[in-house]
Amino acid sequence: MAVMKFLCDTKRCIECNGCVTACKNENDSALEWGIQRRRVVTINDGEPGETSISVACMHCTDAPCQAVCPADCFYRTDDGIVLHNKDTCIGCGYCLYACPFGAPQFPKKGAFGSRGKMDKCTFCAGGPEKNFSEAEREKYGANRIAEGKLPMCAEMCSTKSLLAGDAEIVSNIYRERVAARGNPGAIWGYTPKVGA
Amino acid sequence: MKLTSLRSLFASLVLPLVILMGLGLSTSALAADGQNSQQIANAKTSDADLWRAVKAGDSGYTVAQGSEAGVLINVVGNEGKNIKNEYLTPAMGVAVLGVFSAFLIFYFVNGPSKLTKGFSGKMVLRWSKADLIIHWVLAISCLGLIFTGINIMLGKHILQPYVGEGVWAALIYGSKTIHDYVGPLFIVSWILCVVKWMPLQTLKMYDLKWFLVVGGYINFGPFKGKHPDSGFANAGEKMWFWTLAIFGLFISVSGIMLVLPGLDLPREASMAALLIHGLSAIIIIAFTIVHIWMATVLSEGGMECMKSGYCDENWAVQHHNLWYDEIKENGTLEYKD
Numbered sequence: 001m002a003v004m005k006f007l008c009d010t011k012r013c014i015e016c017n018g019c020v021t022a023c024k025n026e027n028d029s030a031l032e033w034g035i036q037r038r039r040v041v042t043i044n045d046g047e048p049g050e051t052s053i054s055v056a057c058m059h060c061t062d063a064p065c066q067a068v069c070p071a072d073c074f075y076r077t078d079d080g081i082v083l084h085n086k087d088t089c090i091g092c093g094y095c096l097y098a099c100p101f102g103a104p105q106f107p108k109k110g111a112f113g114s115r116g117k118m119d120k121c122t123f124c125a126g127g128p129e130k131n132f133s134e135a136e137r138e139k140y141g142a143n144r145i146a147e148g149k150l151p152m153c154a155e156m157c158s159t160k161s162l163l164a165g166d167a168e169i170v171s172n173i174y175r176e177r178v179a180a181r182g183n184p185g186a187i188w189g190y191t192p193k194v195g196a
Numbered sequence: 197m198k199l200t201s202l203r204s205l206f207a208s209l210v211l212p213l214v215i216l217m218g219l220g221l222s223t224s225a226l227a228a229d230g231q232n233s234q235q236i237a238n239a240k241t242s243d244a245d246l247w248r249a250v251k252a253g254d255s256g257y258t259v260a261q262g263s264e265a266g267v268l269i270n271v272v273g274n275e276g277k278n279i280k281n282e283y284l285t286p287a288m289g290v291a292v293l294g295v296f297s298a299f300l301i302f303y304f305v306n307g308p309s310k311l312t313k314g315f316s317g318k319m320v321l322r323w324s325k326a327d328l329i330i331h332w333v334l335a336i337s338c339l340g341l342i343f344t345g346i347n348i349m350l351g352k353h354i355l356q357p358y359v360g361e362g363v364w365a366a367l368i369y370g371s372k373t374i375h376d377y378v379g380p381l382f383i384v385s386w387i388l389c390v391v392k393w394m395p396l397q398t399l400k401m402y403d404l405k406w407f408l409v410v411g412g413y414i415n416f417g418p419f420k421g422k423h424p425d426s427g428f429a430n431a432g433e434k435m436w437f438w439t440l441a442i443f444g445l446f447i448s449v450s451g452i453m454l455v456l457p458g459l460d461l462p463r464e465a466s467m468a469a470l471l472i473h474g475l476s477a478i479i480i481i482a483f484t485i486v487h488i489w490m491a492t493v494l495s496e497g498g499m500e501c502m503k504s505g506y507c508d509e510n511w512a513v514q515h516h517n518l519w520y521d522e523i524k525e526n527g528t529l530e531y532k533d
């Protein structure tokens with residue numbers, strides 16, 4: 001049994017927004033106007049120490065959205081992916097308030113709580129409907145996990161900064177990278193640059 | 197460190213709720229701890245400090261639209277969720293079950309408060325037609341909000357496990373929709389009630405004495421047969437009025453914050469509104485249960501007031517002696533013809 005996670009290697013991310021576009025394209029059927037499941041944020045933009053990171057739902061192990069939802073529409077798959085049922089969702093917005101990563105989004109902003117059904121990253125694992133069904137495509141987008149593939153955003157990442165997959169494998173890849181890069185600034189006078 | 201900021205905020209909210217709702221909540225400063233700005237300055241050189249600043253709510257550049265898209269991590273809402281799940285949800289259960297069963301037990305031990313001289317048959321005008329309408333619109337809207345609100349807060353624990361998926365989806369969606377649209381009706385009738393009835397509800401010295409003998413409702417021990425002084429409203433009713441006035445304001449303002457997503461409030465403000473809404477609901481619901489018990493079974497002859505607007509003369513003398521003396525003296529006493 002895997003535990004699926006995203007990891008964004010900030011030393012590699014070049015803020016190309018390819019992951020955002022890949023996600024939009026892959027899940028197009030489910031994404032109403034204005035919704036973007038993934039976003040890239042750049043800290044210290046244009047200054048020394050500039051760092052970009054791609055973020056979407058982190059598929060938390062003890063997910064705040066799931067714990068706060070009054071309709072109880074979230075569930076965790078055997079792979080540790082946090083999914084939700086749009087038929088039960090009442091669009092109250094509690095999950096958006098509780099999520100530390102700002103992942104849940106709503107198609108509308110009408111008065112009297114009519115936000116519409118919440119949408120968020122599914123780790124390209126669809127939803128509670130039958131795998132590959134029309135209903136699943138329309139409500140949740142792609143189900144690549146059921147096809148044995150990983151999320152489109154990570155697959156399309158040009159620098160292989162965004163990693164997705166079983167936590168153990170992902171962290172092994174990252175650990176190898178860190179070992180290869182060294183740790184600049186950890187020892188006096190030792191400042192190797194990435195690729196130098 | 198983890199829970200301190202919002203938890204202490206919550207503690208300090210209970211008293212100066214209004215001020216905070218207006219001022220403090222929209223600042224994301226709540227999320228940041230004291231070292232934040234120093235960390236942000238250091239972040240240019242140190243990876244560890246960069247992540248610490250990000251975790252403290254530091255915001256960056258992004259092409260994504262939407263409020264707070266540049267914020268990578270905001271832990272305040274999760275702290276709010278902890279408060280909600282650890283304290284408010286259980287407190288709501290205790291309020292509903294506890295207060296109801298306490299009164300049930302009290303009723304069986306104590307029995308109702310009877311009219312010592314029985315009914316006189318002469319009916320004295322107490323509430324106008326307008327008062328009756330305000331009362332029932334307020335009561336029905338409030339009850340509608342209570343039942344739907346309880347389902348929104350407790351339904352997934354007490355109802356969902358026992359009904360099918362489709363039934364649950366319909367129930368929770370129905371609750372939310374009814375709650376959203378009955379809210380404004382409550383607000384209007386609440387305003388009318390507060391404005392129109394406020395003059396009758398000012399606290400007087402004799403109200404203190406009323407509390408000392410528990411309103412004369414105890415039928416045993418040293419309190420038996422006591423009939424403390426009271427004006428148009430007794431001290432207990434005044435308590436109910438002021439609780440509803442104050443927490444009605446909190447629940448209305450926080451409800452409006454929740455019901456209008458177009459306001460685009462920061463997550464801190466929305467979560468604070470949710471907590472204030474839940475806390476106010478607990479208090480109002482507990483008092484509502486007390487109020488309904490008193491009106492329907494505990495005080496003989498009390499229900500008549502809100503049915504016809506008239507009360508029995510003996511009831512007026514026993515429960516609201518000062519008011520009765522006053523209207524008798526100044527000639528405003530009106531009998532039903």
Ligand code: HEM
Pocket residue numbers: 070091092113280338341342344345346348349371372373375376378379380382383447448450451452454455470473474477480481
């Ligand atoms: C006596 C009056 C009221 C009671 C007892 C009440 C009770 C509740 C309760 C218990 C909840 C669930 C809170 C939680 O899950 O933590 C809730 C949610 C909510 N309340 Fe109220 N409430 C009242 C008045 C109002 C008013 C006046 C409004 C504004 C129009 C309002 C708008 C909301 C909204 C928007 C929610 C979130 C769920 C939703 O979107 O429907 N409430 N209420």
Ligand code: SF4
Pocket residue numbers: 056057058059060063064065066082098099100101102103104120
């Ligand atoms: S929506 Fe937010 S809280 Fe829920 S699993 Fe994703 S990152 Fe975690």
Ligand code: SF4
Pocket residue numbers: 065068069070071072073084088089090091092093094095096104118
């Ligand atoms: S918006 Fe939907 S998913 Fe989010 S907490 Fe409300 S009911 Fe649950």
